[in-house]
Amino acid sequence: MKRRFTLPAAVIMLLCSISLFAQDRTITGKVIADDGSILPGVSITVRGTTRGATTDSEGSYKIAVPTGSQLVFSFIGFTNQEVTVGTQNVIDVRLMPDATQLQEVVVTALGISRDKKALNYSVQEIKGDKITAARDPNVANALAGKIAGVQVLGQSAAKFGTPNIRIRGVNSLTGGDPLYVVDGTPTDISQVNMDDVESLSVLKGPSATALYGNRASGGVVVITTKKAKSGEAKLDINHSTTLDMIGLLPKFQNEYGGGYSQDWETFSFNPAIHPADWKAFEGQKLLDYSADESWGPKIDGSPHRSAFSWQQGPEFGQLTPYSAQPNNVRDFFNKPISNNTNIAFSKGGENFQSRVSYTHIITNGIIPNSKQAKDFISAKNSITLLKNLTANLNINYTSTKGTNVPADGYGNQTIGSFNQWFQRQLKIEDLKNYKNPDGTFRSWNIGGPLDSRPKYWDSPYTQMYENTNSRSDTRLFGDFGLTYQFTKYLKGMVVARRDQQQYKSDAIIAYGTLNAGGLGAYSNYLQNQRENNYEGLLSFDKTFGELSVVANAGGNIRYNLVETFGQATSGGLTSPGFYNIAASKDRPAISNNRFERRVNSLYGNVSLGYKDIVFLEASLRNDWSSTLPVANNSYLYPSLSGGVILTELLPRNSILSYAKVRAGYAQVGTDVGPYQIFQTYTTGNAFGSNATQYLPTLLPNADLKPGLSSSYEAGLDMKFMNNRFGVEFTWYQNDNKNQIIPLPVDPTSGYRNAIINAGLIQTKGLELHIFANPVKSERGFNWDFDINLDRNRSKVIKLADGLTNYQLGGPTWRTLTVNAREGEDWGLLVGKKIRTLDGKRVVDANGFYIVDDQKSLGSVLPTFKGGFLNSFTYRNLSLRVNTDFIVGGRFFSTTRMFNAYAGLAAETAGLNELGNPKRDPVSAGGGVLLDAVTEDGKPNTTRVETQELYEDKFFALNDQWTYDQTYVKLREVALGYNLPKSLLSRVKVKSANISFIVRNPLLIYSAVGGGLDISESETFWTEGGQLPPVRSFGLNLRLSL
Amino acid sequence: MKKYILNTFIVAALLSVATSCGDNFGTMNISPNSPSNPNTASILTGALRNVGAAVTGIQPGLYVQHFGDVTYIEESRYKTVNFDYNGFYAGPLMNLQFIIQQNTDAATKSNAAATGSNANQIATARILKAYFFQFLTDRWGDIAYSEALKAAGDFNPKFDKQQDIYTDLFKEWKEAAAQFDGGKTVQGDILLGGNIARWKKFANSLRAIAALRLSKVDPAKGKAEFAAAVADGLLASNADNVKYGYLPEANNEHPLYNNYITTNRKDFAVASTFVDYLNKVNDPRLPAIADKNINGAYRGVPYGVFPPTWKAQDVSLAAATMRQQNSSVNVLTYAQVLFAQAEAAQLGWISGNAKTLYEAAIKASMEQWGVYTADGFEKYIAQPEVAFTSAKAIEQIATQRWIALFYQNSEAWAEWRRTGFPVLKPAEKPLNGGTEIPRRMAYPTTAPTLNKTNYDAIVTSQGADNQYTRVWWDKK
DSSP states (O other): OOOOOOOOHHHHHHHHTGGGOTTOEEEEEEEEETTSOBOTTOEEEETTSSOEEEOOTTSEEEEEEOTTOEEEEEOTTBOOEEEEOOSOSBOOEEEOBOGGGOOOEEEOGGGOEEEGGGOOSOEEEEEHHHHSTTOOSOHHHHHTTTSTTEEEEOOOGGGTOOOEEEESOTTOSSOOOOEEEETTEEEOGGGOOGGGEEEEEEEOSHHHHGGGGGGOTTOEEEEEEOOOOTTOEEEEEEEEEEEEEEOOOOOBOOSBOSBSOSSOEEOOOOTTTSOGGGGGGTTOEEOOTTOOSBOSSBOOOOEEBOGGGGSSSTTTTOOEEOOOOTTHHHHHSOOOEEEEEEEEEEEEOSSEEEEEEEEEEEEEOSSTTOEEEEEEEEEEEEEEOSSSEEEEEEEEEEEEEEESOOOOSTTOSSHHHHTTSOOTTOOHHHHHOOBOTTSOBOOSSEEETTEEEEOSOOOHHHHHHTSOEEEEEEEEEEEEEEEEESSSSEEEEEEEEEEEEEEEEEEEEOTTSSSGGGTOEEEEEEEEEEEEEEEEEEEEEEEETTEEEEEEEEEEEEEEEEEEEEEEOOSOBSSTTOOSGGGBSSOOEEEEEEEEEEEEEEEEEEEEEETTTEEEEEEEEEEEETTSOGGGOEEEEEEEEEEEEGGGTSOOOSSEEEEEEEEEEEEEEEOOOTTOSSOOOEEEEEETTEEEEEOOSEEOOTTOOOEEEEEEEEEEEEEETTTTEEEEEEEEEEEEEEEEEEEEOOGGGSOSEEEEEEEEEEEEEEEEEEEEEEEEOTTSEEEEEEEEEEEEEEEEEEOBTTBOEEEEEEEETTTEEEEEEBTSBEEEEEEEEEOEETTEEEEOTTSOBOEEEEEEEEESSOSEEEEEEEEEEETTEEEEEEEEEEEOOEEEEHHHHHHHHTTOBGGGSSBOTTSSBTTSOGGGTOSBOOSOEETTSOBOOOOBOHHIIIIIISTTOGGGGEEEOOEEEEEEEEEEEEOOHHHHHHTTOSEEEEEEEEEEEEEEEESSOTTOOGGGOSSSSEESSOOOOEEEEEEEEEEEO | OHHHHHHHHHHHHHHHHHHTTTOOOTTTTSOSSSOSSOOHHHHHHHHHHHHHHHHHOSHHHHHTTSEEESSSOOGGGTOOOBOOOHHHIIIIIHHHHHHHHHTTSTTTHHHHGGGSOHHHHHHHHHHHHHHHHHHHHHHHSSEEOTTTTOGGGOSSOOEEOHHHHHHHHHHHHHHHHHHOOSSOOOTTOTTTTTOHHHHHHHHHHHHHHHHHGGGTTOHHHHHHHHHHHHHHOOOOSGGGOEEEEOOSSGGGOOHHHIIIIISOOOOEEEBHHHHHHHHHTTOTTHHHHBOOOTTSSOOOBOTTOSSOOOOGGGSOOBOGGGOSTTOEEEEEOHHHHHHHHHHHHHHTSSSSOHHHHHHHHHHHHHHHTTOOOHHHHHHHHHSTTTSOOGGGHHHHHHHHHHHHTTTOHHHHHHHHHHHOOSOOOOOSSOSSSOSSOOOSOBOOTHHHHHSHHHHHHHHHHHOOSSSSSOOTTOOO
16 A cells, blocks of 8 residues: 655644754654554644654654643554653554545556545556466456456467457447556556556546546556565565466367268279279278368278378378277367566665566467567666655566467467367377478378378468467567656656567468468568657645645657568468578568657646545646647547545444545547548559559548547445445446547448548446455454446447448358447347247248348347456465356357357267267258247257258358357466465565466356357457467465565 | 756746647658559559459359359359449449549549540540449349449448449440540550550440340340440450450469469369260360369269269369469450350341351350361351251350350359350259349348448349349349
């Protein structure tokens, strides 16, 4: 907790006049807190007089008082303590925390620390130790379920991705990523070193983010990093080692192998085309090696020729048993060890604080030959040079190197094949030998005995060991600033900030592999990016009697520059094995781009507090944006909020400890990306020596106005039973007017999208945060929990003249789209739907579902979502168990569709209700009977062929593969043990903790099933070929020296 | 003193922030990544690059059983119902419209004239635009036309009747061909090299073939338009053939080269229906059209049969000679023009001998495929199946045209729908909910999602948005 120095002016004056009281005795002493920590800034007054003093940075004080007077020690968050001065000259005091008045200081916009009760909007803050328990290196994952209104858009850890979050709904209409601000410098989520995080505040609505202006419409995550404390010298070491493994896979069938038909093919020798010695193979069982599906012969252990028996090497000509391989996919994945180490030095004196920190994270991928190394170096320094002048320098350097980061999504060569296009009987051992001695590549998926070139798929090992890629991202961000304290209540600050990135990547498609026509390819990409911010801020903080005033006024100049350079070979490589742009057979594809923008801003705010009862706040900001038309590039927006602490008006009681009602109104203006105003022309691939040019398919708009979002927010915060139970409730509504969107329009107009100011899009939501300390035993057992819940709905009230549908995504898989139609719920999935009659699905005379197109399949927005966080402590033991969940909201699973289409899924095999194999022909009692009725309402009695059902009828039948997102996930568990102080003092260790940590241990419930973790879905409404979740078990050791 | 300097510094910093605010940012929002000034020659090249795609889009070639699926027996069973025309509207059509506008507007026409006289550019763009629109309306029926391509002027274009579109297409081709002046040659013309005479023949031949489309629905208009087109001058030899030539480079390679060689997918082979018929009539064009299978035989892939019991090696792929990386595809040929005239003569629309024209058409086709020999030709046309018989002339012309139009997929499908010949057996188990060969493509999903009012109206007037509602000229 941050301590707040309150120095009433009267006290200062009195300090100056101490010498007037010649008869007084001088008392000295030290004030400490309950837990033994020193308390600087404690106010000591002499009852009945106006005399007083405060403790210094060591917690010591000195005051001259007459004997017999009473000293009152007071400090915010602690119960006042009175001591009568007797004969003693030294009075040491231990202050006890005041449970009824516990002050919660949170970091708000522009890094200003405020008492939470003075805020009239919802801010949820979590301390670093709460989010780093399981040492997930990513902020977004670590935040899952921990804050009401925050949704994590996860990604599989198999690709070391950076998940992101959405604040107050996935439906934020302007890109949606929140702004991440680290010690005041805007940067990227991937740049946050969890080991440096002291605290993290999520500013959700425009009331909270008003001062951040036009790019905070997705909310702001304000991160304050750790800094050294005065008088402290500390070395912290934090190390974890985890064992990672694949978390989930679909349930596969293991009864049928590769092919399209259950009938065996046999080898038929033809002397005209086959070598003479192949005569011996006559009659041997063959599979359809070109098939990447598993509708083939029943697995019966009989000798057969595998695809590899037609390829070079010792297996050539061998018959092998045609046997089930239930673990083939699982066996592909590694169980690597990963390490995460942080070491941090901090030291602070009276006039300086310095902390330097280094983190090294090696993550070895569960997919073979993939890994990522990440290093964070940071330094946070503060020097108070003159009495009133402080200089700050914060520098953060991050380097991320990815090696063979696997591709995700439909069609990727690992899980995209295993889960969607594969032969079930393959031995993963056979795939490991992916290259022939002559350099050609082997695959399970070949044309046939005489055509061993990979057909649709290389071996997954070819992909990981030959089609390699590398990525390197280096980033430097930080700030240099000066703060000058003009008077006790007025300070000025100037800061220059920069965030600078260089990202490089390259990728190889090996000569002779499937893609790039077998001729190989090489590409590379370079991006340089920087953002500069120059800020000036004047802050005023003074209390006039019972009125406290906090005011800020400032300005900011922001400049962004992005430069990209991309090159790729075309048409193959002229020299096999030489991976360089110079080896391009055709004219290589080369592009370079530059994007530049500037936003100038002036802003100010005033907060008034009366007697800790009533709080009012107002702000005003004007932005000038380079990306808008000159006539419309200036926009002004205000905010206003108020709150009343009801408990200050009620008599003190033991039930209701705290209650506050709050309400606010705020506006936020938004601009648009660069170059969306004027018509330009796109340069395309040349046709021989003829250049090509095209009209872009996005129509620019020279009359664009800034978007303006008006938000209304109201809430009630209550705490009960001496703050052991509490609830925070918030309601909000955002009216997004003139929101700038690239609206999809009917392309017969000549354009696919038009940049427009949308009429009015409304978002409403509820957020609930419940916290409790239900068990707090004398014997040291403690149980805390937090429950976060939220619900969010959006609606297009008015789009544009003559346009009523904002098509947000699709069409995909034929006719599936996701839409926001005027007057209807946002995020409506529309596509092919199975007809129903009184709630039962309807089949036609052939026993197949009757399907209608362009029907609603429900909204993608969850009914509600949230998290349940538990913390148990018993003496030196602590246990954290964090779960998060989503209820409702629809999404489409491409993986499940093809898992069944290709005959891989367990549901496509086994027995039907007659006890016969489903894959037997209907005429033999096989097939599937769909649970449905006929058009006249009678129960369906017509059995259908299983393969026809899944391949022909269920393909692109959107309804069949649309599920509720509903899931409950046990996301992290951490069992920690603090080594006893008695033990540590002997080895000069201040504190030591050892924890057993588990990440992603269990998907407790998932409506989609099928081995998918929807919390890691690539988009909010669909997934395809998604990489599997990674489960990690590990040990963490934390030492403070 | 120190304090004074600092205060000054802070105040100056704040002031500099304040004063720099209201500026207009100069040229910062002008994109350095794309030109602000168009080059109509490059835009024409860009639009022309879509001609190959219009000709070679595979589905109609599967519908008329020139091709069959090899592994995924899907499109030969009519799996895709909704087809996307959006790439043509927000693509070549819009770009051609833009060329016309740049050469028309007073403010831009003189700059535009740098790459060809205004009239020549407009004429070229109009012919092509009408070509693409005919391609679209033949597939989808009623489409956005009169209100299309107006950008922000109309984001909800209505669907026009095919009849009205055809009326306008004749006018466009006629006026455009007459519009060429003697001015500067159009640059960027990768189709006909800016050759005005060839563009005129192309436009007139398009008119003739479009006129023949009306043979059932409006023969009177068809006859008049056909005669007028012939009078204006059609393609007169194979040298006049309009061909789209691919290049020996990955970005502009022949689609079958891409499918067979580059990606090794070999998704489509010559259909058994087609190979069997060519075998039946001992057609010398077979080796120019199909390759032998691994056993050295011409074997068409069984059409529309699922599950497959063959692999690519077992069936006849399209002939290697016609699918080199830089092979050409035929957009409009002399043989087509002759078949059209043969049919018109047979219908009594024009004077001329249907038999002579029919045989000349076959000869032109054989020459075009590079297999003509006088002896072989005579033997060929002497066969009873082929020899011209007035009583079944329409069927014979249609059947020979079906052969001649191999890999002119969209055109082959349109002619098959209009004439009903040759009689084809639909796939065994169609996946589109019907039992017959498709007669139309359903609209893209964007029509109901983004232009619903007009979509609903056209479904009411034209008929259900499926593959069996016939387009206007496709009269039973």
